[in-house]
Amino acid sequence: MFAYYLDLALRSFRRSPALTLLMVIAIGLGVGACMTTLTVFRVLAGDPIPGKSHRLFNVQLDAEGLRSHTPGEEPGLQLTRFDAEALLREARGVRQVMMSGADVALDPAGSGAPDMAPFFARGRWASSEFFAMFEAPFLHGRGWSAEDDRDQARVAVITRELSERLFGSSASLGKTLRVGNKDLTIVGVLASWRPAPHYFDLTLGAYSKPAEVYAPFQTAMALRLPVSGNTNCWGNNLINDPRELGASCAWIQYWVQLDTPEQRSAYFAHLNQYSEQQRGAGRFERPSNVRLRPVMDWLMVRKAVPSDIRLQLWLAFGFLLVCLTNTVGLLLAKCLRRSGEIGVRRALGASKRAIFCQFLVEAGLLGLVGGLLGLLLTWVGLAAVRLDPTPYAQLARLDPTMLGVTLAVAIVASLIAGLLPAWRACQITPAIQLKAQ
Secondary structure (H helix, E strand, O other), X not given: OHHHHHHHHHHXXXXXXXXXXXXXXXXXXXXXXXXXXXXXXXXXXXXXXXXXXXXXXXXXXXXXXXXXXOOOOOOOOOEEHHHHHHHHHHOOOOEEEEEEEEEEEEOOHHHOOOOOOOEXXXXXXXXXXXXXXXXXXXXXXXXXXXXXXXXXXXXXXXXXXXXXXXXXXXXXXXXXXXXXXXXXXXXXXXXXXXXXXXXXXXXXXXXXXXXXXXXEHHHHHXXXXXXXXXXXXXXXXXXXXXXOOOOOEEEEEEEEEOOXXXXXXXXXXXXXXXXHHHHXXXXXXXXXXXXXXXHHHHHHHOOOOOHHXXXXXXXXXXXXXXXXXXXXXXXXXXXXXXXXXXXXXXXXXOOHHHHHHHHHHHHHHHHHHHHHXXXXXXXXXXXXXXXXXXXXXXXXXXXXXXXXHHHHHXXXXXXXXXXXXXXXXXXXXXXXXXXXX
């Protein structure tokens, strides 16, 4: 019967091509606008590390002085080097990472590419569990160990893009990377990896590009490699270098992996205990005020998603609703024009259910064609979005998942729009229609 209903739907389309075209355009425009906005929203508000985001926690300690203190206010976003190294040594989590961002000058001549001019690249100085905790994919080689970090080993991990830029197609493992005037040995190459939002360091921008050079944190400190990002200092003492171990400056991001609710409770209690210990030692002046937030809560609190994108999403769904309302009106008009045909079919034995299914199949077919048009419009819309200079614009791309969702939304929406006309069609009384004709 489905094939028969399809045949009836195609005949109906051929009898009313203008009306059919209007309905396809209405569905396509609504789906295109809705899916373009939904794709951008998915890029901006999606889970950057699915399956693990609920086990990764950002750590905040309130280490600042009492000056301008408001009880219960949000503590600083980052930790001091002293606190980060203390928590890292205690290793109370399943994994823990301290890190900071950097903008570094690379010397291609010192790296074996004498014809290339020096250029800047984004760096990240992190403790050894960075790659395992954030699931950074390796193309070749490995990261570094805790011993390498402690011994200030001169090693580095670079991205595939940087490897190809410096060394072409040849393997870069074991080669020298000159950062400034310091040489590091490349021990690993990362595959393409761009977490969005850039959740583990929002100080550099929620949708900033990931680092191209990674090195052990202690190595970077020993070599006096530069750091970048926000640095917040306090107190009356003169601070010559915010990176010194005892400096009252917060500039380090600290994350911990906790796999169970019990581990989270225990770690939160440990943070409070640590805060009280530091307060007793005179380092902390404020009452204990710690935060331990999983990834998605952290992004929500930091308002990483632009506020206007949610409004745009609602407006797009509203536009889709308007388009579907117009489609319902057009389908009803078409239904009334076919009252005689429906009356004949009913008189020949077609049940109300058969008439209802016939019109639903017709609506679904309209949705499929409208969905294909919507897919084309979504592709055009996303291409226009990528022309925008905002950092996240290049991330707006239609992947296979959203392609399937686009067609599904179009078909489901058109089926919903076809319910009322289908119900109206199956209520037509055959005797009255036959008498009228």
